[in-house]
Amino acid sequence: MSETVAASDDVVADLEAAHAAYEETADHITDHGESEVRAVAAAHDRATTLLDRYDGRATGTGDFEAFIEFQEAYESFVDDLDDDLPHRDAFETTAERFDKRRLSESDFAAARETLAPAGDLADLLAERDARAETYRDARRAVDDRLATLDDRLDELERIHKLGDADLDAPVADLREPIAAYDDRVAEAFATFEREASAREFLGLIATTERYPLVAFASPPAELREYVETTAVGSEPVPTLIEYADYSPSKLAHYVDDPQELKRHVAVHRSYLERIDSEPLEIGWPPPSADDLRWRARELVAVVGRFAGEETVAALREIRTLAREDRYERLRNAARARAELTADERERLSSGALDRELDEARAERDRLAAALDDHPPL
Structure with missing residues (x-):
């Protein structure tokens, strides 16, 4: 296997793997329902925002006002959740844990652990976005490889066409x-x-x-x-x-306005010389x-x-x-x-160039098929 074929096989394999990974995450979201996953993600984000904001302030014997504020805010948040929200029981469990006279750091840590399954479901959205980007990058790599191969094919076909020339013609x-x-x-x-x-x-x-x-x-x-x-x-x-090289005093013997000549000719000297x-x-x-x-x-x-x-x-x-x-x-x-090198003449006469063309065309077909089988997102 040539290095070029191996390079193409690598980018195709990367594309197939990236597409499979994206489809896996997309299927998980479909299984749960897009709107349901988004609702859980929004609820989890709201819950963790409250936990992050009040952790340390509403614990122990510290800020009693923050303690009351947190309990009310968290309870109100859970009460507003839809009854059929996936993992609603996890949010309810954390609210029940917070319904007491004093909170500790362990209460907040336990709440985060209880909400972890909801977080995992919410993370599917970010995971899908990341895998979609990886998939797009992999598809671009195949597309770039295809463009490189097209250039190579153009060059091989140029040489092949030149090889059909009558070298004995009276040029x-x-x-x-x-x-x-x-x-x-x-x-x-x-x-x-x-x-x-x-x-x-x-x-x-x-x-x-x-x-x-x-x-x-x-x-x-x-x-x-x-x-x-x-x-x-x-x-x-x-x-x-x-004249443009003359000093102003010397140039004054040849033109009425030395500065005008230098302004027009010296500025465009490179144009005139080219x-x-x-x-x-x-x-x-x-x-x-x-x-x-x-x-x-x-x-x-x-x-x-x-x-x-x-x-x-x-x-x-x-x-x-x-x-x-x-x-x-x-x-x-x-x-x-004029254009064929000694190496190109040898490849033509030995049949190596025909083999290179066949290999490149087959390689191109594989790349094009991979793009067709893996459409853009």
């Missing part, structure tokens, strides 16, 4: 055009950032808000407004970042055919604003590849080569 037919495009767009973007004005550069980034598959972070509104409304906005972004061409690249291994077709459509609209025709043409070539029937076969082969 270079995809890799070469994608790498060529990624290189071109990275170079074109770097040139654009280096040579275009910050106003134009951030304007392009802001434009991508209309293209959700081109995932640039939008420029901060105050930074965008600053470069659009000041003369220094005509400088490239790298120059603005360089901008790169990654949202424009395809990457490797490539996405699914549908994802690539839709993304390439948006990329053409963005890349065409700053890159040369060769770069756009390279992107269109990739979009054409995504329409070919062989694309998914090549992509799966690329993913298998």
Whole structure:
């Protein structure tokens, strides 16, 4: 038995035990009647409250007023109890014991002992609540184990699917055009950032808000407004970042208001430095055919604003590849080569992964059945 199966068996066993314990207490309460148990619990609580309040005060030759007060209060309490209250005789017995001229500590101790069976019945309510909480915790443990197992199954199924890939497929037919495009767009973007004005550069980034598959972070509104409304906005972004390092006196030679530049550029320096061409690249291994077709459509609209025709043409070539029937076969082969480790390849070839999948699926079925058999409270 594997460690994962043993862990699942443990949480299922804990759930079954917790459910049995809860049902045992719930059945005891049902046997006596819920309302009757609650009535006994209320009476026992009232009785013990009186005992705790007057024990020591109404005993011996101490506080006579407290002695009278206790006798009257306890007698009135017992008189008001329903005739058919379970363990009513125990309450009556204690009242009779207190009906004398002087009380001692032993009288209070004996009363508590006499009321113990009523207390045991009353305790069933708290016991049921405690066991219900234990049951909920045990059920959560099974649910958490199931979630962990689902993640494991997803991973095993991913590996299994990759194992079906044709590792002899000519993945270079995809890799070469994608790498060529990624290189071109990275170079074109770097040139654009280096040579275009910050106003134009951030304007392009802001434009991508209309293209959700081109995932640039939008420029901060105050930074965008600053470069659009000041003369220094005509400088490239790298120059603005360089200016942010200047002392105010040196910066005064380049801009009209050094403090304004530092307030807008220095504050957002990390944002500016993080901008790169990654949202424009395809990457490797490539996405699914549908994802690539839709993304390439948006990329053409963005890349065409700053890159040369060769770069756009390279992107269109990739979009054409995504329409070919062989694309998914090549992509799966690329993913298998890129993602499968040596250990995973060995498990696939030896059949170990199939056995792991069968075991995990059976384990999942046991956990799901345990949750079905033990519903939430």
